[in-house]
Amino acid sequence: MKNTRPYLFALAATLAAALSPSxxxxxxxxADAGDPPAWTLGDASGTATxxxxxxxxxxxxxxxxxxxxxxxxxxxPPDATPDAAEDVGPDAARDMGAPDMGAPDMATxxxxxxxxxVDTQADPTNCGACGRQCDEGFGVCDGGECxxxxxxxxxxxxxxxxxxxxxxxxxCGTCDFACAAGAACxxxxxxxxxxxxxxxxxxxxxxxxxxxxxxxDIGCGGEACRDGSCRExxxxxxxxxxxxAGGTGCIEQPPRSGNHLYCHSVGQLTCGKRCGGDQICWxxxxxxxxxxxxxxRPARGCETCxxxxxxxxxxxxxxxxxxxxxWCVAD
Numbered sequence: 005m006k007n008t009r010p011y012l013f014a015l016a017a018t019l020a021a022a023l024s025p026s027x028x029x030x031x032x033x034x035a036d037a038g039d040p041p042a043w044t045l046g047d048a049s050g051t052a053t054x055x056x057x058x059x060x061x062x063x064x065x066x067x068x069x070x071x072x073x074x075x076x077x078x079x080x081p082p083d084a085t086p087d088a089a090e091d092v093g094p095d096a097a098r099d100m101g102a103p104d105m106g107a108p109d110m111a112t113x114x115x116x117x118x119x120x121x122v123d124t125q126a127d128p129t130n131c132g133a134c135g136r137q138c139d140e141g142f143g144v145c146d147g148g149e150c151x152x153x154x155x156x157x158x159x160x161x162x163x164x165x166x167x168x169x170x171x172x173x174x175x176c177g178t179c180d181f182a183c184a185a186g187a188a189c190x191x192x193x194x195x196x197x198x199x200x201x202x203x204x205x206x207x208x209x210x211x212x213x214x215x216x217x218x219x220x221d222i223g224c225g226g227e228a229c230r231d232g233s234c235r236e237x238x239x240x241x242x243x244x245x246x247x248x249a250g251g252t253g254c255i256e257q258p259p260r261s262g263n264h265l266y267c268h269s270v271g272q273l274t275c276g277k278r279c280g281g282d283q284i285c286w287x288x289x290x291x292x293x294x295x296x297x298x299x300x301r302p303a304r305g306c307e308t309c310x311x312x313x314x315x316x317x318x319x320x321x322x323x324x325x326x327x328x329x330x331w332c333v334a335d
Contacts, residue, residue: 214251245275
């Protein structure tokens with residue numbers, strides 16, 4: 005037993021040295037680059053990996069919310085052509101590369117007429133030149149030329165008068181073409197009035213004309229013609245109208261209006277007057293006027309009387325044996 009005491013003391017000293025806190029030991033060295041160790045330190049970002057799994061590192065100090073940073077987006081290239089929805093108006097031409105002409109200078113369109121600046125391109129009282137007036141009430145000025153406000157009217161004559169070439173007996177179908185006696189303008193053509201016949205280019209009354217009695221070129225050989233038949237003489241109360249060598253036209257009484265080739269006046273014992281193409285045989289209101297030939301024209305802008313187009317010196321007449329439209333007849 006005396007021999008074991010030194011051995012026990014040596015063993016106790018060894019255990020005490022091993023349990024002492026001042027003792028350290030080195031980790032074993034890795035011999036090869038095969039499998040990674042159980043854990044490794046992460047990089048400066050503060051993350052650690054364990055076989056590919058991401059481990060949260062210690063949180064960094066809080067410096068507030070991160071600023072909003074818009075993603076980098078390349079700017080759109082400029083449009084090759086101007087935007088049609090935006091490039092309108094005077095600047096559109098400039099955007100296209102054309103020079104901007106700007107608004108027209110109205111001062112250049114104005115002319116001094118008797119101390120007043122007027123636009124001769126649109127002023128109906130100074131149309132195209134100072135003092136050149138379009139037809140009052142029916143005329144318009146467009147581009148320095150007189151026109152007519154109503155589509156059925158046309159400008160005629162130097163006074164820029166707007167006329168109805170479809171009905172005007174002095175301007176039938178075209179300006180200054182007048183219809184002959186006994187004719188009227190219908191649809192732009194001269195036609196014999198109702199009750200008259202066209203014989204050898206002349207409107208005649210075959211009821212009383214001794215040269216065309218009952219028909220064209222049927223002469224009475226110097227005798228009288230009444231009711232379309234040749235006879236020796238007229239009735240006692242007839243008006244006798246000489247027709248040259250052809251004979252006598254017998255016009256029955258009483259005198260009546262509408263007989264445009266033998267228009268009677270009250271108390272006249274001759275065959276009366278042959279009304280021109282622009283006249284009608286009419287008995288106007290009033291005792292002292294009487295049946296006679298009166299100038300007439302188509303009323304413009306209305307089809308029935310009264311009509312504002314008829315002046316104070318004219319009467320409005322609904323029809324004259326030609327049509328049921330309004331006419332202005334000179335008193």
